[in-house]
Amino acid sequence: MRRAYFKTSWIAFALLAPQLLIIFVFFYWPSAQALYWAFTLEQPWGGGNTWVGFENFAKVLSDPYYWSSVRVSVIYALATTVLAMAMALTLAVFVDRQLSGYSAYRVAFIWPYAVAAPAVGLAFQFVFNPGAGIFSYINAVSPGMWNPSQYPSQAILSIVIAGAWKQVAYSFIFFLAALQSIPRSLTEAAAMDGARPLRRVLDLQLPLLTPTFFFLLVINITDSFTDSFGIVDTLTGGGPFRATDLLVYKIYADGFRGFDYSGAAAQSIILMCLVMALTFVQFRYVERRVHYT
Amino acid sequence: MAEISIRDISKTYGKNTIMQGVNLEIRQKEFVVILGPSGCGKSTLLRMIAGLEDITKGEISIDGTVVNALEPRQRGCAMVFQNYALYPHMTVAENIGYALKVAGVPKAARLERVAGVAKSVGLGEFLDRKPGQLSGGQRQRVAMARAIIREPKVFLFDEPLSNLDAKLRVQMRHEIRRIHNQIGATSVFVTHDQHEGMTLADRLVVMNKGTIEQVGTPEEIYERPASVYVAGFIGSPAMNMLPGRVDASRGAVLLDNGQSVPLPAQQARAANGNLVQVGLRPEQLFLASPASAQLTATYVFQEELGSGRVYHLQIEDIPLCVVSTEKRQMTEGDTVGLSFAADAVHLFDAKSGRRVARGTADRVLEVTA
C-alpha cells in the first residue's frame, strides 16, 4: 500500500484542519456536552446544574415509554432493513442480468439516496394521506380503513415503507457492485452445469454475496436507528399515541419539547453506545468473516 | 460421441463484425484444435457452440440437431474455462458434483461418482478443500473433473492450460488427450499455442481475424500451409519469406535481390510473371559453402538451443533464419551459403497470400477462405 507523506507537517495539518474542525464542532463537542448532561440535572433555561451520577439513566431505563420506544425502534429497524435489503437485492439481480433498458433505470435507483429524510417524509405524507393519497382508494372501498394518524400499526407501516424506500438505494449500489464483481465465467460454468437463472442466483450469487450481505445488514440497522428522525418528524410526529416514537425522535421530543435535557442526554448516550456496539460488530466480525478470493 | 456442424457462422457485436462465414465439420470422437492469435475469435466460436454467446447468423448443429435456440444445458456440452471458473464457496467435491446435484442425482450416487472421477484425475485426497486452497494444477484438475463427470457428448476447452507452468502444461496436455481417448467424446480445444495445437489435434483449424484460414491434420498444415499467414503461424522459428517474381523461361523465382530459387517447370509455367513469396522453413535450410550454394546470405548473429543453433542471416535487408544441428563459429558480415531440397520450396501469391499449388505434388487442400 502506498501512503502519501509530506515533508513539512504543517501542510498535512492544514489539509486536515477543516475536517478535524467539523468533526470537533459537530461530534466531539456535542458528545462531550451530552455526556456531561447525562450525569447532571440541567436547568431547562440554563443556569446551574447538579451532579446526579447514574440517576438520569435509572430514570430513563425505568420509564415504560422508553421501553416502548425501544420496542418500536427495533421493529422499525428490523422491518426497514429486511424490506430495504430484499428490495435492493431483487432490483440488483435484475439490473445485473441487464434486462432491457437497464442503463436508464440503474441511475434512477440511486436517486432516492440523494433525497433528504424530511423530503422523503413529506413525499410519503402525500402518498399515505387518507383523504388524497394513493392509499385513499382503500378508504373509497371501505371508509375509514386507512388512517395512519389514527391507527398505530398503520403509522408504523408508513414510516417503515418510507424508511425502506430511502435505504433501498444504498444497499442496491452495494449489491449491484458485488454481483458485478462475480466473474461472468462462474455464472456461465453454472449454466453449462445445467442450472437455470433462479438456481444460479440461489446456489452461486447469494452465497458469494454473503460478505456484502452482512456489511449491509449492520449498516442498515445502524442507519435506521440514527437516520429515521426526518421521516418520523414529517410523517407522524411520533404519533399516534407514541406509536412511532423512535429512539432518536424521543430524544428530540423529550429534550426540546419536554425540556428534559438530562433525560434526553442520557438517552442519546445509550443510543450512541448501541451504534458503537453495532459498528464494533461490523469491524470486528463481519469484515473478517467469509471472504472468497 | 457427437458430430458438430458449423455452417456459415457470423458474429457481430453492435456494429463490429468479428467473425464471418465460418464453416467447419467436426467428426465424431475427433479432437479438433482451434488455433489462432489472441483476439481472432476462437473463444467466441467455442462459446457459440456452448450456447454462451448468441449466433448472429448461420447455424450450428450437434448430432444433427440445430442448437441455435437451445440453452447451454440442453446442448450436452461441457466446458473447461481458461480461469477454471470454480465455485469458490464450494468444496472440490461440491464443485465436481454440482451438475449432478442440479440434475437431481441422489446424494449417495452422486458422492460415489464424484469420488470415482476425482480419483481418475488424481484429486482423491482433496475432496474437502476449497478451490482457494489448491494449486493451479489441482484447480485445473477440478475443472476437468467437473466436465468429465457429466459424461458430455462434447468437450469444449478454452485455453485451459495457459495459466500453468511449462512442465505442468505438457503433463496436463497428455492427460487431456488420454481422457479424450478414454471417454470417446468429441473435443474442441482452443489455444494460441502452436505446440499445444500440433501435439493434441487430430485436426487443426487455423483462424485469422474471425475467419478460418485452413483446416487439416497438423502434418498437412505444416507441410502444405494454405497461406502466408498459416506458414508464418505454424513452425518455430517462422517460415522464411522471400519476395520475387516467377520466370518460366528460367524455371525459377527471381528474388528481388537478383538471386533465384528453382521451381518445378509445371509450377513455373502456371504462375509465369506473377509476384510471389518464396517460403523456406528454417529447419529445411542447410548451411553450405558459398560456392556450391543455391542462395547466399549475410550472417548476423546466432542463438544456442542446446540441440542445435538458430542462425540469423540476411539477404539484402530481408531477415532469414536457419536451424541447424551443426555448430559453426561465424562473425557478423560473413557470407553464408544455403542449400535446400526442391520440395522444401513453398510458393505463395504475393497479392492474395494464398498458396500456389505445386502441381501434382500438392494434393487438393482442404481450404476454406
Ligand SMILES: Nc1ncnc2c1ncn2[C@@H]1O[C@H](COP(=O)(O)OP(=O)(O)O)[C@@H](O)[C@H]1O
Ligand atoms: N462482449 C464483447 N463485446 C464486444 N466485442 C467482443 C466481445 N467479446 C469479444 N469481443 C471481440 O471479439 C474478438 C474475438 O474475441 P475472442 O473470441 O475472445 O478472441 P480469442 O479467444 O481468439 O482471443 C476480439 O476482437 C474481441 O475484442
Ligand SMILES: [Mg+2]
Ligand atoms: Mg480467448
